[in-house]
Amino acid sequence: MSHYYPPEKYGQLNDDVSRVLLSTEEIEQRVRELGDQISRDYVELNPLLVGVLKGGMTFMADLLRMITIPIEVDFMAVSSYSRETRDRGLVRMQKDLDEPINGRHVLFIEHIIDTGLTLNYLLHNLKVRNPASLKVCVLFDKSRRRLVDVPLAYKGFDLPDRFVVGYGLDFRERYRNLPYVGILKSEVLHANNNGS
């Protein structure tokens, strides 16, 4: 049984969702399976789990507690493309890793991959630091929109071609705290984009 509140407890956030795609229990079960697999694959390797702020923190927090071997954790943050950043050129590192990773077994943890643009950039950035190994664990995959192929060592779920929120996935920085993944109602999407 999940220790999270039921969907209706989330009030307006839950009301803005038209359909639950992945329940809290389904996500918990899959995260546990991923944790078990990573615990087996990285035994005695003391892996460094690298997460991406902000969206990836939910998955990272749950996943690392399902891993039963010694691990270390670090985070990165990069500027995303936006109206404000697009004229500045390339992606800018907002928070780098705290320690060098040369010779370390690095497992990159990301909550979602769609085009693969951000992940591709980050992996290039990490590869030049000469880790002993560098693999990727993604919880949600929207593969139809992939522009850059990124090898995924671990994957949680395939997501359909819809605008989804919850479990770290946001719409204008909201809905990340929903403990499930759901499709945002079209009127919510439209209302916000019309400035209302």
Added chain:
Amino acid sequence: MNNPQSQPDSTAFVHPIEAEFARILDYYGIQWEYEPHTFTLTTDDEGNVTEAFSPDFYLPQQDLYVELTIMRPKLITKKNRKIQRLQELYPHINIKLFKRSDLRDMMIKYGIDEQAANLLGTDAQTNES
């Protein structure tokens, strides 16, 4: 990851969404070319080209063509047919279609409100409650 071929400000894009797409690729260091190739789809009895297709973008590092469409889902039958024909005639070609809803979601994700607003009204996201 340099980007010598990308020139979004000097390329004559047909639609503003293509310019935005090019700027996104530039931002993430992905090389692109705009409509670099035209593929013959049909010819007449004398060998004259009667139908051709020029995908919007080619990403050389990925060996991937990308076609963008802002047409509403009910109106993209002709585009889908062209892509299907392209894949039949040129099976080694990798091509991806970014539909109106894909582009809308991409613009929402990156907070490009003016482009996202232009792409609303699609039935790609329906209320299924």
